[in-house]
Amino acid sequence: MGFSSRLMLQATILFVLICFKCIFLGVESATLSLSTDKEALISFKSKISLELPNALSSWDQNTSPCNWTGVVCNKSGLRVISLDLSGYGLKGSISPHIGNLSFLHSLQLQNNHFSGKLPTEIGNLFRLRVLNMSSNGIQGGLPSNISQLTELQILDLTANNITGRVLEELTYLTKLEVLKLGRNHLYGAIPPAIGEIPPEIGLLEELQELSLAKNQIFGSIPNSLGNLQRLNLLDLSENSLSDKIPTTFGNFKNLLSIDLSSNRFNGSIPKEVLSLPSLSTVLNLSRNSLSGPIPQVLDLLKAVITIDLSDNLLSGSIPSSIGNCKSLEKLFMARNMLSGPIPNTMAEVKGLDTLDLSSNQLSGSIPVELQNLQALNSLNLSFNNLEGIVPSGGVFRNLSQVHLEGNPKLCLHSACINSQGRRGRTVAKVLVITSILVTLVLCVIFGSLLYIKRSKQKMPETSETFKGQHQVVSYNEIRQATGNFNQENFIGKGSFGSVYKGYLSQGIAIAVKILDTEVERSWKSFLAECEALKNVRHRNLVRLITSCSSIDFKNMAFLALVYEFMSNGxxxxxxxxxxxxxxxxxxxxxxxxxxxxxxxxxxxxxxxxxxxxxxxxxxxxxxxxxxxxxxxxxxxxxxxxxxxxxxxxxxxxxxxxxxxxxxxxxxxxxxxxxxxxxxxxxxxxxxxxxxxxxxxxxxxxxxxxxxxxxxxxxxxxxxxxxxxxxxxxxxxxxxxxxxxxxxxxxxxxxxxxxxxxxxxxxxxxxxxxxxxxxxxxxxxxxxxxxxxxxxxxxxxxx
Structure with missing residues (x-):
C-alpha cells in the first residue's frame, strides 16, 4: 500500500472516530437534559399536596418522564415539551424549578387549587406558547419578566387572586393571540402602548382574545386599541373604566363578542360599535352611564344573538331597524329613559326568546304582532306608560311569562270596554253603565263589610294600586323560591320584616324582603319603595327585580320585594x-x-x-x-x-x-x-x-x-x-x-x-x-x- 493510500485510510478512520465521539456526546448531552427535566418535575411534584387516589402515581423516578401522566416529550423522546395537569384537583404551590423545563411549549395547570405566587422562573421558559393557570388560587402580582415569553400565543390567568397593576410588559408579547386576566384583582389603566404599536415590531398584532373582566382597571380605553384588527373577543366588563367608548372600535372587523358592561362609560353609543356585521354572539353595554339615542344603524347587527343595553341613560325611541336583527334571541333595554312606541318591526325578529323593555317611558299600545313571536317566552314591559288592550295570543296566553305591572292604562281583553264600539247600540251602553253602577254599589257594601271584619284582624288596607295589573310573582312562587321560608335561607330582620335568600325557577339567586303586614306603615313602605325603585337604576344601587302583592294560604295580605342577591353580605x-x-x-x-x-x-x-x-x-x-x-x-x-x-x-x-x-x-x-x-x-x-x-x-x-x-x-x-x-x-x-x-x-x-x-x-x-x-x-x-x-x-x- 502506498504512502498516499495509508494516509487516506488513516484520515478516514479518524473521521469515523470523530463522528462516533460526537454521536455519543450528543446522546450523553440529551440524557443529561432529560435528566434535568425529570429533576424539575420531581421538584414540582414535591410542592403538591397529594391525596388518594394519587393522580401522579405514575411519576416514578425510576422511569422515563415521557411515560408520566400529563407529560409529553418531543418525537425523539429527549426533552419534555408539554405539561398538562388541568382538572386534577391538585393543591399546593408552583415550584420555581418549573423554569428548568427549558424546552416546554405548553404549560396547562388550570382548574386546580394551586396557591402562592407565580415564580419569576417562569420567565425562563422562552419557548412557551401556551400558559394556562386559570381557575386556581394564585396570588401576588404578575412577574415583570413575563415579557421574556416572546413565543407566547395564549395567556390565560382567569379566576385567580392575582393583584397589582396591569403590566405594560404584556405589550412585548408580540405573538399573543389570547389574553385572559379576568376575575382577578388587577387595577390601573390599560397600558397606553396597546395599539400605539410600533409597526417595526408588530406589537400584539396577532391578539384574538382580550379578557380583563372583573378587576379594578380604571381610566379610559385608548383609541389605539381599535388597531387590534384580529380581535374576535373583547371582555372588559366589571371594571371602573370611564370616558367614552372609542369610535375606533369600528376597526374590529373580526369581532364576535364585546362586553363592556358594569363600567362607567358615558356619552353616546358610537354608531361604529353597532356597525360590526361580524358580531354574532354578544353585544353587552349594560350598567354604564351611556346617554343619547340608540343609533339607527342597529340593523347592521344581523348576526348577533344577544344585545344588552339595560341600566344606562339612553333616551329617544327604539329604532325601527331592530326588525333587521334577524338572529336576535335576547334583547335587554330595561331601566333607561326610552320613549315613544314599541316598534311594530319588533315582531319581525322571529327567533326572539327574551324581551325586556321595563322601566322606561314607552307609550302607546302593545303591538298585537308580538303575539306572533312563537319563540318568545319571557316578556317584560313593566313600569312604562303603555295603554290599551293587552293582546291575547302567543306569549300573552300565559301571563306568568309576561310582566305588565306599572302600566295603569293597560287592560286585559276580558276586562276592557271598547270605547270605539258601534255607536248605534245605545241600549247596550245603558245596560253596561247600569250594570257598572250596580256593581259599584255592591262593591261598596261588600267592601265595607270586609273592612269591618278585617279591621279586627289588624289587616292593612287592600291594594287598589295593583288592581288590573299583572303580579310579577305569586305568593306560591315566593314560597317555593325560599324553600317554604326555610330558616336556613333566613338572612336577617329589619324594621319592616324579614329577608330570605331564594332562587327563582330560572336559577337566579334573589333576596326576598317580606314585609310584616302587622306593622302599621308596611303597606305605605311597600308602595313608597316600589315608587322609589321603579325609575332608579345605577350600578351602585341594589336592583329591584320584581315585587309581589298577593294573599297567602291563610288568606292574609302578603307583600314582598325581590332584589338581586348580594353574595358578599x-x-x-x-x-x-x-x-x-x-x-x-x-x-x-x-x-x-x-x-x-x-x-x-x-x-x-x-x-x-x-x-x-x-x-x-x-x-x-x-x-x-x-x-x-x-x-x-x-x-x-x-x-x-x-x-x-x-x-x-x-x-x-x-x-x-x-x-x-x-x-x-x-x-x-x-x-x-x-x-x-x-x-x-x-x-x-x-x-x-x-x-x-x-x-x-x-x-x-x-x-x-x-x-x-x-x-x-x-x-x-x-x-x-x-x-x-x-x-x-x-x-x-x-x-x-x-x-x-x-x-x-x-x-x-x-x-x-x-x-x-x-x-x-x-x-x-x-x-x-x-x-x-x-x-x-x-x-x-x-x-x-x-x-x-x-x-x-x-x-x-x-
Whole structure:
C-alpha cells in the first residue's frame, strides 16, 4: 500500500472516530437534559399536596418522564415539551424549578387549587406558547419578566387572586393571540402602548382574545386599541373604566363578542360599535352611564344573538331597524329613559326568546304582532306608560311569562270596554253603565263589610294600586323560591320584616324582603319603595327585580320585594368580622376606599341624577351590600322618601312625619324636628365613612356625655391620625410585602388624612357647613388616584 493510500485510510478512520465521539456526546448531552427535566418535575411534584387516589402515581423516578401522566416529550423522546395537569384537583404551590423545563411549549395547570405566587422562573421558559393557570388560587402580582415569553400565543390567568397593576410588559408579547386576566384583582389603566404599536415590531398584532373582566382597571380605553384588527373577543366588563367608548372600535372587523358592561362609560353609543356585521354572539353595554339615542344603524347587527343595553341613560325611541336583527334571541333595554312606541318591526325578529323593555317611558299600545313571536317566552314591559288592550295570543296566553305591572292604562281583553264600539247600540251602553253602577254599589257594601271584619284582624288596607295589573310573582312562587321560608335561607330582620335568600325557577339567586303586614306603615313602605325603585337604576344601587302583592294560604295580605342577591353580605358583616376574605383578611385600605366611593356614587345618583331626587334616610353599614366582585351597592329603600319640594339649593320633603334613620347615623337637625334632606344623607354617609376607617361604631360604649365618633376623630386629626385609625387596617398596611407597597407609609397616611377629612366635612353639625355628596365623591376619587399612584421605588424599577 502506498504512502498516499495509508494516509487516506488513516484520515478516514479518524473521521469515523470523530463522528462516533460526537454521536455519543450528543446522546450523553440529551440524557443529561432529560435528566434535568425529570429533576424539575420531581421538584414540582414535591410542592403538591397529594391525596388518594394519587393522580401522579405514575411519576416514578425510576422511569422515563415521557411515560408520566400529563407529560409529553418531543418525537425523539429527549426533552419534555408539554405539561398538562388541568382538572386534577391538585393543591399546593408552583415550584420555581418549573423554569428548568427549558424546552416546554405548553404549560396547562388550570382548574386546580394551586396557591402562592407565580415564580419569576417562569420567565425562563422562552419557548412557551401556551400558559394556562386559570381557575386556581394564585396570588401576588404578575412577574415583570413575563415579557421574556416572546413565543407566547395564549395567556390565560382567569379566576385567580392575582393583584397589582396591569403590566405594560404584556405589550412585548408580540405573538399573543389570547389574553385572559379576568376575575382577578388587577387595577390601573390599560397600558397606553396597546395599539400605539410600533409597526417595526408588530406589537400584539396577532391578539384574538382580550379578557380583563372583573378587576379594578380604571381610566379610559385608548383609541389605539381599535388597531387590534384580529380581535374576535373583547371582555372588559366589571371594571371602573370611564370616558367614552372609542369610535375606533369600528376597526374590529373580526369581532364576535364585546362586553363592556358594569363600567362607567358615558356619552353616546358610537354608531361604529353597532356597525360590526361580524358580531354574532354578544353585544353587552349594560350598567354604564351611556346617554343619547340608540343609533339607527342597529340593523347592521344581523348576526348577533344577544344585545344588552339595560341600566344606562339612553333616551329617544327604539329604532325601527331592530326588525333587521334577524338572529336576535335576547334583547335587554330595561331601566333607561326610552320613549315613544314599541316598534311594530319588533315582531319581525322571529327567533326572539327574551324581551325586556321595563322601566322606561314607552307609550302607546302593545303591538298585537308580538303575539306572533312563537319563540318568545319571557316578556317584560313593566313600569312604562303603555295603554290599551293587552293582546291575547302567543306569549300573552300565559301571563306568568309576561310582566305588565306599572302600566295603569293597560287592560286585559276580558276586562276592557271598547270605547270605539258601534255607536248605534245605545241600549247596550245603558245596560253596561247600569250594570257598572250596580256593581259599584255592591262593591261598596261588600267592601265595607270586609273592612269591618278585617279591621279586627289588624289587616292593612287592600291594594287598589295593583288592581288590573299583572303580579310579577305569586305568593306560591315566593314560597317555593325560599324553600317554604326555610330558616336556613333566613338572612336577617329589619324594621319592616324579614329577608330570605331564594332562587327563582330560572336559577337566579334573589333576596326576598317580606314585609310584616302587622306593622302599621308596611303597606305605605311597600308602595313608597316600589315608587322609589321603579325609575332608579345605577350600578351602585341594589336592583329591584320584581315585587309581589298577593294573599297567602291563610288568606292574609302578603307583600314582598325581590332584589338581586348580594353574595358578599353587608358592610356591617365585614366590620363585625362575620365576613372575611378566603385568606382570613379583613378589608384593606383600597377596598374600604372603593366601598365609600361606590356608596357616594349611588347617593350622588339619587340626589342629583334622578328625575325626582331621592333621600335614603337610613344610610348605615347594614344597608350597604357587597356583590361577588366586592362592588358596594346601596340597599333598603324602605325608608326612602321622594323629594317633592325644592327650596333654593336645598332639597327637602314637605312631610315631617317620616322616619328619620338609625341611632348614631341620624343628623342632629332631625332631632330638632327639621325636615329630611339630602344633606342628612351626607351626614349619615360621613359617619359610616369614619366608622369604616376607624373600626369604631358610632354607638360605641366609650362615647359618653357629649362625646361621639366625629368629635373623637377630630381629637386626633390630622397630626395624630394613627391613634384613631382601625388597628386591623394598620396591621395589614405594615405587613404588606415590599413588592405590594405602592406608596411610602407617609404617603399612605396622607391619603388617609384626606379620607378622614372628607368624613369630618360630611358630619358638620350645621347642614349648611357640610360638603355635598358630589364634592365628597370627587375628593375620594382624588385620594384613590393618589393611593394608586406608583411610589418612587416602583418608578425606579421601571
Amino acid at each position: 353587608s358592610l356591617e358583616d365585614w366590620l363585625e368580622g362575620k365576613k372575611k376574605h378566603v385568606n382570613g383578611h379583613a378589608l384593606n385600605v383600597l377596598e374600604r376606599l372603593n366601598v365609600v366611593i361606590d356608596v357616594a356614587c349611588g347617593l350622588d345618583y339619587l340626589h342629583h341624577d334622578c328625575e325626582v331626587p331621592v333621600v335614603h334616610c337610613d344610610l348605615k353599614p347594614s344597608n350597604i351590600l357587597l356583590s361577588e366582585d366586592m362592588t358596594a351597592k346601596v340597599g333598603d329603600f324602605g325608608l326612602a322618601k321622594l323629594l317633592i319640594e325644592r327650596t333654593g339649593n336645598q332639597s327637602h320633603m314637605s312631610s315631617t312625619n317620616a322616619l328619620k334613620g338609625s341611632i348614631g347615623y341620624i343628623p342632629p337637625e332631625y332631632g330638632l324636628g327639621e325636615k329630611i334632606s339630602t344633606s342628612g344623607d351626607v351626614y349619615s354617609f360621613g359617619v359610616m365613612l369614619l366608622e369604616l376607617f376607624t373600626g369604631k361604631n358610632p354607638t360605641h360604649e366609650s362615647f359618653i356625655g357629649g362625646q361621639n365618633l366625629t368629635r373623637w376623630v377630630q381629637l386626633g386629626f390630622p397630626s395624630n391620625v394613627k391613634q384613631v385609625l382601625d388597628p386591623v387596617m394598620l396591621a395589614q398596611m405594615s405587613s404588606l410585602d415590599h413588592n405590594e407597597k405602592r406608596r411610602s407609609p407617609d404617603a399612605q397616611y396622607e391619603c388617609l388624612i384626606t379620607i378622614l377629612g372628607v368624613g369630618l366635612s360630611c358630619t358638620a353639625d350645621s347642614r349648611d357647613d357640610r360638603i355635598s355628596i358630589r364634592g365628597a365623591l370627587n375628593k375620594l376619587k382624588s385620594a384613590r388616584d393618589s393611593l394608586l399612584k406608583p411610589g418612587p421605588s416602583e418608578k425606579i424599577e421601571k
